Amino acid sequence: MKTKNILLILLILPACLLTYGQSGFSSDDYVQFLKQSKDMSYQDIQSEHTPAQSYYSGRSVEANPYSWLYFDTIVEKLELTKDEMDLIKQNHFMVSERLEYYSIEQVLQEMFRQDLPLLFTTDLVLQALHMSYDQILMDVEVWIMEPNLIKAIDKMYTDFPDLSGKYDDQPDLLTSLQDVDLYVTMVHSLIHGSLSSPHLIDEATFKEYWDAVQAEQQVNMSLFSSPDRIRRLDFSQFTPRGHYTLEYVYWPEAGKTLENYFKAMMWLGRIDFFMTPPPENPWELPWTKEEIRRMNISAFMLQELLHTHSIMDLLNENDKIITFFVGESDNLTPGEYEDIIAGSSVLAADELLNDAVYDPYYENIEASQDAGQRILSSFFLMDPYSEEPGKLPASFRVMGQKFIIDSYVFSNVVFDRIMYEGVKIWRPMPDPLDAMFVLGNDDALPLLEDELEEYKYASQLEALRYLVDAYDDDFWGESLYNTWLNGIRELNPPYVNDNLPYFMKTTAWHQEKLNTQLASWAQLRHDNLLYAKQSYTGGVGCSYPHVMVEPYPEFYGAIGTFAAMAYDYFKDYEEDSYIFFMIKNYFHSLETIMGKLEEIATYEVQKIPLTNDQMTWLQEMLTGGMASGPPIEGWLANLFYDVEKTREGDFVVADVHTQPTDQFGSVVGKVFHVGVGKLNLGVFLGNSPFDQYKPVAFVGPVMSYYEKITENWNRLTDELWKQDVWDDNLPERPDWTNIYLADKQGNSKVEGRELPGQLFMGTGVETIKPGQLVSSIDIYPNPVNENALIHFILMREASVVMNIYDATGRKVYEVLNKPMMAGEHWIEWSPGDMKEGIYFGVLQAGQSRSVVKIVVQ
Structure with missing residues (x-):
């Protein structure tokens, strides 16, 4: 018990x-x-999260896409293949890897010059958000955070002799002073990119650590511990990646990068002092009280050093920015540690040598909620036979990496967090779909069936979902990271809405939106990889003639909130700084654009015709762009912080989880990466808000999402990933994308994981009854003014008669009287000189009859 x-x-x-x-x-x-929810099965968790609405996974009768305006033009200009056409007939949309584009500018300009209707996709907004966020973060790092960090580290290095002098008459403190010397000298060396001379430890010893860090591999060596107490240190995390390897083009001298800043921040963010013992395991002796005391004394001395000559003021300014961008640290911070020290009435490090002082101080650390860490982000051996997950140590870090909810999810659905029927289950790697489900997308669950059946982690997943569902708006507004993540959440399956186009009611579409969510999440992790705590396993004359905005109003609202938060944060920064002027101008423009898109998407969901001003604004999104000038012009350019970057290919990769060992304890160093490749083009059969929601075929850009696992602690950089993109050496896309995706030759892909669905038998939520030849009739628009389209599905070839009668039953118009093939049909019709009033259209096919009420204005 x-x-x-x-x-x-x-x-x-x-x-x-x-x-x-x-x-x-x-x-x-x-x-x-x-x-x-203890020991839940897949069936148990699935029954709790059945979609509110069934999706269509097939059609009894294929659509005739040529009934949609501009479809014939799209077929001609894009040279659609047979398999691409079949996907469209089945799902009313498809995305093709054959239609791939290097950059945003390339795909938008090509569609613009070919006068093709545009689906303004959420992918486009999220791509712009990532490119802008990444560059803004880099600007802030270059102009504020790196200079602050250099000043703070230089002060730490030059002030260390004062700290050493304070305790140099106490030999029992020498090892801790040497620990602090190693810590400070290493970060000083890293920020300046060359070896600095240590103050106390010998240079040969220091160089061993320097060489280990520079090798960027996992090593087993002592650190802040005796020579026989080995720690497993993953220095592969020090591999510069993301935008930190890029040359900063706005710097006065050539060759400026943030690689040194990256390595220094990685040291401050990941290298820690254990304030309580790591988890016990069968292969290592438990950590002793004296070993933990040494680290506590070292941390106390480092804390003293940080509070000299305004060092903490500089670090706090940086941490305030990082916290706004990403979130709170997942460790004991200097500020939180200061509170514990004050509450324990400890005035000097030597007092901790006395058990009468140390023991109550240590009890305060154990009792502190601030001291605990929630994400396993180090290489610890875990006891596979214990009856509970290993307890993570309290960890003191100067600039600790930040808690992010998706990483917390990953760390809790792998070994040793999974318990089933009292036994720990070995699961080496998470699946990004785990995070999507916990973030509220129930569509991810059926795609995880095999994983859940094999690894028995349904209870963990359900518990995590419960916690995340409990978050209120304050949590999602705590940081830009959370707000971006909340924008991704707004692409979760919407509530039932009959006004949505058919393609949005298909299983294929819901799997495509998972692709959008995961691609944006990969970009989010890429942009914040230095600060976000990673989880570990234990162990011209042209136009867009029609524009449809992808109808997710809440999504545009969430991105608008993101922009408003960022503008409010930066509004007081250096009025005369060009960089901060550009940052504030960007977020103000982004908020304005998102507000207009939210309004338009709301109109579309309710099938309210757009105003002339709204249509004009959409058509003015792109007004040109030339090789000698800006790549794109129009308000679309304001979606991008640096519009010139729309010319460039944006192929990014991020490592999101590390598996140190296999099930048998052999070190494998597997690293889970997520990445984004070239943009693909999709074709969508929708309804144009420009023309009373008549059927129109659209094209639009869609991101491509990839997953890759490497071994031997190999962490991929953007440069390596980009080369793989150009060499066409990327891994296969997740199999659940195959349902809507054509390959590079325009062929259908083999069947992969698919959501459960039902056969589409009619034109809406109604179905065609057995033996009935014709569906119910739809008419667009209704009321009718000048022109309309009559829509119905014929189950098999038959003679079709359709007449229109007035309210007295008098026949006033014959629309059809001829044999017709089976299929989906759109018939153009004009009321001509018919008087305003109510009429009834009656369609007869064999013994089947369907009636529609028509209002003529």
């Missing part, structure tokens, strides 16, 4: 930490929920 209570406490404690301050969260309810 005691073990069960301990396990329950361990499960509840992270929940309390995660939902601290969240309105409406009840720990008692959560305890009850955990009891009810």
Whole structure:
């Protein structure tokens, strides 16, 4: 009984930490929920998250896409293949790898010059957001954060002799002083890119550590511990990647990069002092009180050093920016540690040599909610036979990496967090679909069926979903990272809406939106990889004639909130700085654009005709662009912080999880990467808000999402990934994209994982009854003014008669009287000189009859 209570406490404690301050969260309810959801099966969790609406996975009669305006033009200009056409007939849309583009500018300009109707996709907004965010973060790092960091580190290095002098008469503190010397000298060396001379430890010893860091591999060596206490240190994390390898083009001298800043911040963010012991395991002796005391004394001395000569003021300014961008640190921070020291009344490091002082101080650390870390982000051996997950040590870091909810999800659905029927389950790697489900997308769950059946982690997934569902708006507004993530969440399956086009009701579309969400999430992780804590496994004359905005109003609202938050944060920064003027101008423009798109998407969802001003604004999104001038012109250019970058290929990769060993303890160093490749083009059969929602075929850009696992601690850089893109050496896309995706030759792909769906039998939520030849009739628009389209599905070849009658039953118009082939039909019709009023259209096919009410204005 005691073990069960301990396990329950361990499960509840992270929940309390995660939902601290969240309105409406009840720990008692959560305890009850955990009891009810223990040892769930896939069937159990699936029954709790059945989609509110069934999706269409097939059609009894193929669509005739030529009934959609501009489809014949699209076929001609894009040279669609037979398989691409078949995908369109089946799902009313398709995306093709054959139609791939190097850059945003390339795809938009080509569609513009060919006068093709444009679907303004959420992919386009998210691509612009990523490119802008990444460059803005780089600007802030170059002009504020790196200079601050250099000043702070230089002060730490030059002030160390004063700290050493304070304790040089106490030999029992020498090892801790040497620890701080190693820590400070290493970060000083990293920020300046060359070896600095240590103050206390010998240069040969220091060079061993320097060489280990520079090798960028996992090593086993002591650190802030005795020579026989080996730590498993993953220095592969010090491989510069992301925008930190790029040359900063706006710097006065050539060759400026942020590689040194990256390595220094990685040291400050990942190298820690254990304030409590790491998890116990069968292969290592438990950490002793004296070993942990040494690290506590070292951390105390480092804390003293940080509070000299305004060092913390510089670091706090940087941390304030990073916290706004990403979130709070997942470790004991200098500020939180200062509170514990003050509460323990410890005035000097030597006092911690006395048990009478150290023991109550240590108890305060153990009791502190701030001291704990929630994400396993180090290489620890875990006991596979214990009855509870290993408890992570309290960890002191100067600029610790940030807690992000998706990484927390990953760390809790792998070994050793999965418990099933009292046994730990070996699951080496997470699936990004785990995070999508926890973030609220129920469509991810059926695609995880095989994983959930094999690794028995449905209870963990359900518990995580419960916690994330409990978050209120305050959490999603805590940082730009969370707000971006919330924008991705707004692409989760919408509520039932009959006004949505057919393609948005298909299983294929819902799997395509998972592609959009994961591609944007990959970009989000890429842009923040230095600061976000990674999880580990234990162990011209042209136009767009029609524009349809992808109808997700809440998504545009969330991105607008992101822009408003960022503008409000930066509004007080250096009025005379060109960089900050550009940043504020960008976020102000982004907020304005998102507001207009949110309004237009709301109109589309409700099938309200757009105003003339709205249509004009959409058509003015792109007004030109030339090789000698800006790549794109029009308000679309304002979606990008640096419009020149729209000419460039934006192929990015991010490592999101590390598996140190295999199930048998052999070191494998597997690294899970997510990446984004070239833009693909999709064709969509929709309804034009420009013309009473008549059927129009659109084209639009769609991102491509990839997953790749490397071994031997190999962390991919953007440069390596870009080369793989150009060499056509990328891994296969996730198999669940095959349902809507044609390959590079325009051929259909082999069947992969698919969501459950139903056969489409009619024109809406209604179905065609057995034996009935014709569906119900739709007419667009209705009321009718000058022209309309009559839509119906014929199950098999038949003679079709359609007449229009007035309210007295008098026949006033014959629309059809001829044999017709089976299929979906769109018939153009004009009321001519018919008077205003109510009429009825009656369509007869064999013994089947269908009636539609028509209002003529």
